[in-house]
Amino acid sequence: MNHELAIERILDAPVTAIWQAWRDHLEEWWCPLPWRTKLHALELHAGGRFATTMIGPEGERHGGEGLILEAIPAQRVVFTNTLLPGWRPQTGEPFPFVGIFEFTPEGAGTRYRAAARHWTADDREKHRAMGFETGWLAVAEQLEAVARRIAGLPARA
Template sequence: MKSSLFMDFSIDKGKNQINVTREFAAPLKHVWAAWTEKELLDQWWAPKPWKAKTKTRDFKEGGYWLYAMIGPQGEEHWARADFKSIDTQKKIELHDAFCDSDGKLNMDFPRTKWKIAFNETAAGTTVQVELTYEKLEDLEMIISMGFKEGFTMALENLDGVLAAQK
């Protein structure tokens, strides 16, 4: 279901960045929990009909999240997010990449530097996501793989998770 909440998705090829701003009709504490607790992340992170499954998650600076995106036929695509900086209910910085089920990075794909900022508003919470790539070719590869469509669908899944918490 397409969300009516504000979303802006822009690409800055000069900076090798994707910028996403998204509103959520939920308090900051619920949005933060949905981005930081593996039980909640697994409910929304993958675009349907895919599912996310966490193998391990140590949410602290220097920790990491190892998870799979599992397709409708049972196919698995693994990813690893390394947490660089965490400012509770304000900001998360991480580097993520495709990997194998043990977390060994797949160097055929680029790493993404994520900066995720959380801001409480009168209507709920706004999340700003800045994704940075080493080079333009890396950015273009991720876009061609359907990142915009997949991430948009995942954020719409998050609306459902947040609505269920009310």
């Protein structure tokens, strides 16, 4: 069964800039404003640690820690919140999923696809109800803005 949620759009920046923004500037775009992100670890190799804390405007804090499953520079990053480094299982709060980010050159821009694959339809629907599409589309716009700055392109109006 397909328990995936995904967004896809063309970002108006070259794939090299999108990759650099994804890899080196994650704190600037990872969660929708006015929330912000504190990056604790981003080890872009299979088995690498990926840990963040999202901080809300009222001081709310939501930590997330997981494991990089695959990292192909400027092409694809796959992670899960169900494992920790050393292949140690964890519950995957608030629900277990696998995150997939794909970057494909398209003309002068980049086709960006971000997906979350869930174990159950119920978990998929919990994620949808949390605002998956709105949030992940906002994050894609923030990623694009950072990449445009890196590439020396003007900000979009």
